[in-house]
Amino acid sequence: QKEVEQDPGPLSVPEGAIVSLNCTYSNSAFQYFMWYRQYSRKGPELLMYTYSSGNKEDGRFTAQVDKSSKYISLFIRDSQPSDSATYLCAMSYSGGSNYKLTFGKGTLLTVNP
Amino acid sequence: DGGITQSPKYLFRKEGQNVTLSCEQNLNHDAMYWYRQDPGQGLRLIYYSQIVNDFQKGDIAEGYSVSREKKESFPLTVTSAQKNPTAFYLCASSIGGNSVYTFGSGTRLTVV
Numbered sequence: 001q002k003e004v005e006q007d008p009g010p011l012s013v014p015e016g017a018i019v020s021l022n023c024t025y026s027n028s029a030f031q032y033f034m035w036y037r038q039y040s041r042k043g044p045e046l047l048m049y050t051y052s053s054g055n056k057e058d059g060r061f062t063a064q065v066d067k068s069s070k071y072i073s074l075f076i077r078d079s080q081p082s083d084s085a086t087y088l089c090a091m092s093y094s095g096g097s098n099y100k101l102t103f104g105k106g107t108l109l110t111v112n113p
Numbered sequence: 114d115g116g117i118t119q120s121p122k123y124l125f126r127k128e129g130q131n132v133t134l135s136c137e138q139n140l141n142h143d144a145m146y147w148y149r150q151d152p153g154q155g156l157r158l159i160y161y162s163q164i165v166n167d168f169q170k171g172d173i174a175e176g177y178s179v180s181r182e183k184k185e186s187f188p189l190t191v192t193s194a195q196k197n198p199t200a201f202y203l204c205a206s207s208i209g210g211n212s213v214y215t216f217g218s219g220t221r222l223t224v225v
Contacts, residue, residue: 008153032212043119043203043216044156088156092212100146101212105155 006104119217136204
Protein backbone atom coordinates (compact mmCIF):
# COMPACT_ATOMS: atom_id res chain seq x y z
CA GLN A 1 0.00 0.00 0.00
CA LYS A 2 1.37 3.40 -0.97
CA GLU A 3 1.72 5.95 1.82
CA VAL A 4 -0.46 8.49 0.01
CA GLU A 5 -3.16 7.69 -2.53
CA GLN A 6 -4.70 10.31 -4.78
CA ASP A 7 -7.05 9.75 -7.70
CA PRO A 8 -5.25 11.16 -10.77
CA GLY A 9 -8.46 12.03 -12.59
CA PRO A 10 -8.74 13.74 -14.94
CA LEU A 11 -11.65 15.65 -13.46
CA SER A 12 -13.66 17.96 -15.71
CA VAL A 13 -16.34 20.29 -14.30
CA PRO A 14 -18.37 23.27 -15.57
CA GLU A 15 -17.56 26.75 -14.33
CA GLY A 16 -19.25 27.50 -11.01
CA ALA A 17 -19.28 23.87 -9.83
CA ILE A 18 -18.09 22.76 -6.41
CA VAL A 19 -15.00 20.61 -6.75
CA SER A 20 -13.93 17.97 -4.23
CA LEU A 21 -10.39 16.60 -4.33
CA ASN A 22 -9.28 13.86 -1.95
CA CYS A 23 -6.31 11.91 -0.65
CA THR A 24 -6.03 8.95 1.67
CA TYR A 25 -2.95 7.96 3.58
CA SER A 26 -1.74 5.00 5.58
CA ASN A 27 0.78 6.47 8.04
CA SER A 28 -0.91 7.73 11.20
CA ALA A 29 2.26 9.71 12.10
CA PHE A 30 1.45 12.36 9.49
CA GLN A 31 0.40 15.59 11.19
CA TYR A 32 1.03 18.35 8.64
CA PHE A 33 -1.13 18.40 5.51
CA MET A 34 -0.80 20.58 2.47
CA TRP A 35 -2.35 21.15 -0.92
CA TYR A 36 -0.25 22.43 -3.79
CA ARG A 37 -1.52 23.71 -7.13
CA GLN A 38 0.59 23.16 -10.23
CA TYR A 39 -0.14 24.83 -13.55
CA SER A 40 1.14 23.14 -16.68
CA ARG A 41 4.94 23.37 -17.07
CA LYS A 42 5.28 25.28 -13.80
CA GLY A 43 6.42 24.46 -10.29
CA PRO A 44 3.84 23.67 -7.58
CA GLU A 45 2.69 26.50 -5.35
CA LEU A 46 1.33 26.14 -1.83
CA LEU A 47 -2.43 26.54 -1.67
CA MET A 48 -3.44 25.35 1.80
CA TYR A 49 -1.60 24.24 4.95
CA THR A 50 -3.25 22.56 7.92
CA TYR A 51 -2.05 20.93 11.08
CA SER A 52 -3.75 17.84 12.51
CA SER A 53 -7.51 17.41 12.13
CA GLY A 54 -10.06 20.07 11.31
CA ASN A 55 -11.06 22.54 8.63
CA LYS A 56 -9.36 25.56 7.19
CA GLU A 57 -10.97 28.05 4.84
CA ASP A 58 -9.31 30.58 2.54
CA GLY A 59 -11.61 32.33 0.12
CA ARG A 60 -13.14 29.77 -2.23
CA PHE A 61 -10.90 27.00 -0.89
CA THR A 62 -11.56 24.76 2.14
CA ALA A 63 -9.18 22.08 3.37
CA GLN A 64 -10.42 19.29 5.62
CA VAL A 65 -8.41 16.74 7.55
CA ASP A 66 -9.93 13.66 9.17
CA LYS A 67 -7.10 11.88 10.93
CA SER A 68 -9.36 9.15 12.29
CA SER A 69 -10.17 8.11 8.71
CA LYS A 70 -6.75 9.08 7.32
CA TYR A 71 -8.49 11.21 4.72
CA ILE A 72 -7.94 14.76 3.54
CA SER A 73 -10.00 16.87 1.17
CA LEU A 74 -9.82 20.13 -0.73
CA PHE A 75 -13.06 21.82 -1.74
CA ILE A 76 -13.19 24.56 -4.37
CA ARG A 77 -16.40 26.61 -4.46
CA ASP A 78 -17.55 28.57 -7.50
CA SER A 79 -14.79 27.01 -9.59
CA GLN A 80 -13.23 29.17 -12.30
CA PRO A 81 -11.36 28.28 -15.51
CA SER A 82 -8.26 29.70 -13.82
CA ASP A 83 -8.52 26.84 -11.29
CA SER A 84 -7.63 24.39 -14.06
CA ALA A 85 -4.41 22.77 -12.84
CA THR A 86 -3.00 19.69 -11.17
CA TYR A 87 -3.63 19.57 -7.42
CA LEU A 88 -1.13 17.72 -5.27
CA CYS A 89 -1.73 16.69 -1.69
CA ALA A 90 1.31 16.46 0.56
CA MET A 91 1.94 15.52 4.17
CA SER A 92 4.75 15.16 6.69
CA TYR A 93 5.62 13.94 10.14
CA SER A 94 6.14 16.19 13.10
CA GLY A 95 9.22 16.63 15.20
CA GLY A 96 12.92 16.02 14.82
CA SER A 97 14.62 16.73 11.54
CA ASN A 98 12.21 14.70 9.43
CA TYR A 99 10.32 17.31 7.51
CA LYS A 100 10.36 15.68 4.12
CA LEU A 101 7.06 15.84 2.34
CA THR A 102 5.30 12.80 0.93
CA PHE A 103 3.24 13.72 -2.12
CA GLY A 104 0.21 12.23 -3.79
CA LYS A 105 0.46 11.78 -7.54
CA GLY A 106 -1.82 14.73 -8.23
CA THR A 107 -5.32 15.20 -9.67
CA LEU A 108 -5.68 17.01 -13.00
CA LEU A 109 -8.66 19.39 -12.88
CA THR A 110 -10.21 21.18 -15.84
CA VAL A 111 -12.89 23.83 -15.29
CA ASN A 112 -14.81 24.48 -18.50
CA PRO A 113 -16.24 27.96 -19.20
CA ASP B 114 11.62 39.37 -4.42
CA GLY B 115 12.72 36.19 -2.72
CA GLY B 116 12.38 32.89 -4.50
CA ILE B 117 14.00 29.93 -6.16
CA THR B 118 15.51 30.16 -9.61
CA GLN B 119 16.05 27.11 -11.74
CA SER B 120 18.00 27.27 -14.96
CA PRO B 121 17.81 26.55 -17.75
CA LYS B 122 14.09 26.14 -18.34
CA TYR B 123 14.69 23.67 -21.18
CA LEU B 124 17.77 21.49 -21.60
CA PHE B 125 18.72 18.99 -24.27
CA ARG B 126 21.38 16.37 -23.69
CA LYS B 127 22.96 13.80 -25.91
CA GLU B 128 23.10 10.26 -24.64
CA GLY B 129 26.28 9.57 -22.69
CA GLN B 130 26.74 13.17 -21.55
CA ASN B 131 26.56 14.56 -18.04
CA VAL B 132 24.49 17.69 -17.51
CA THR B 133 24.09 20.01 -14.51
CA LEU B 134 20.84 21.71 -13.52
CA SER B 135 21.11 24.89 -11.51
CA CYS B 136 19.03 25.78 -8.44
CA GLU B 137 19.56 29.01 -6.51
CA GLN B 138 17.45 30.42 -3.67
CA ASN B 139 17.56 33.76 -1.84
CA LEU B 140 15.01 32.82 0.84
CA ASN B 141 17.68 31.97 3.44
CA HIS B 142 16.20 28.47 3.65
CA ASP B 143 18.30 25.75 5.23
CA ALA B 144 16.88 22.75 3.41
CA MET B 145 16.83 22.12 -0.34
CA TYR B 146 15.39 19.29 -2.40
CA TRP B 147 15.43 17.88 -5.92
CA TYR B 148 12.42 16.08 -7.34
CA ARG B 149 11.75 14.41 -10.63
CA GLN B 150 8.23 14.53 -12.09
CA ASP B 151 7.05 12.11 -14.76
CA PRO B 152 3.52 11.83 -16.15
CA GLY B 153 1.38 9.64 -13.89
CA GLN B 154 4.13 9.19 -11.30
CA GLY B 155 3.93 12.32 -9.22
CA LEU B 156 6.96 13.81 -7.52
CA ARG B 157 9.85 11.51 -6.68
CA LEU B 158 12.63 12.66 -4.36
CA ILE B 159 16.15 12.44 -5.81
CA TYR B 160 18.35 14.14 -3.19
CA TYR B 161 17.88 16.53 -0.31
CA SER B 162 20.13 18.65 1.86
CA GLN B 163 19.30 19.97 5.31
CA ILE B 164 22.50 21.94 5.80
CA VAL B 165 25.53 23.16 3.87
CA ASN B 166 28.08 20.45 3.01
CA ASP B 167 25.62 17.67 3.81
CA PHE B 168 23.07 15.86 1.66
CA GLN B 169 21.17 12.56 1.61
CA LYS B 170 19.87 10.28 -1.08
CA GLY B 171 16.18 10.25 -1.77
CA ASP B 172 14.13 7.48 -3.31
CA ILE B 173 15.67 7.56 -6.81
CA ALA B 174 19.26 8.81 -6.39
CA GLU B 175 20.93 6.37 -8.80
CA GLY B 176 22.47 8.18 -11.76
CA TYR B 177 22.37 11.59 -10.05
CA SER B 178 24.79 13.60 -7.94
CA VAL B 179 24.54 16.85 -5.99
CA SER B 180 26.66 19.29 -4.02
CA ARG B 181 25.82 21.85 -1.34
CA GLU B 182 28.82 24.13 -0.99
CA LYS B 183 26.72 27.24 -0.37
CA LYS B 184 23.43 27.70 1.44
CA GLU B 185 21.93 29.36 -1.61
CA SER B 186 22.88 26.76 -4.21
CA PHE B 187 22.05 23.07 -4.75
CA PRO B 188 23.03 21.96 -8.28
CA LEU B 189 21.97 18.57 -9.61
CA THR B 190 24.12 16.62 -12.07
CA VAL B 191 22.39 14.04 -14.24
CA THR B 192 25.08 11.56 -15.16
CA SER B 193 25.32 9.17 -18.09
CA ALA B 194 24.50 6.39 -15.61
CA GLN B 195 20.88 7.63 -15.42
CA LYS B 196 19.15 5.39 -17.92
CA ASN B 197 15.97 7.39 -18.42
CA PRO B 198 16.77 11.04 -17.69
CA THR B 199 14.07 12.71 -19.79
CA ALA B 200 11.77 14.33 -17.21
CA PHE B 201 10.69 17.55 -15.53
CA TYR B 202 13.02 18.39 -12.64
CA LEU B 203 11.89 20.51 -9.70
CA CYS B 204 13.99 22.12 -7.00
CA ALA B 205 12.45 23.17 -3.69
CA SER B 206 13.56 24.70 -0.41
CA SER B 207 12.19 25.04 3.11
CA ILE B 208 13.12 26.59 6.44
CA GLY B 209 14.79 23.98 8.62
CA GLY B 210 12.23 22.05 10.60
CA ASN B 211 9.35 23.30 8.47
CA SER B 212 7.66 21.23 5.82
CA VAL B 213 6.32 24.12 3.76
CA TYR B 214 8.21 23.97 0.49
CA THR B 215 8.82 26.72 -2.04
CA PHE B 216 9.34 25.33 -5.52
CA GLY B 217 11.24 26.63 -8.49
CA SER B 218 9.68 26.76 -11.94
CA GLY B 219 11.39 23.59 -13.09
CA THR B 220 13.79 22.41 -15.79
CA ARG B 221 12.59 20.14 -18.57
CA LEU B 222 15.43 17.83 -19.60
CA THR B 223 15.22 15.94 -22.87
CA VAL B 224 17.74 13.37 -24.03
CA VAL B 225 18.22 13.45 -27.79
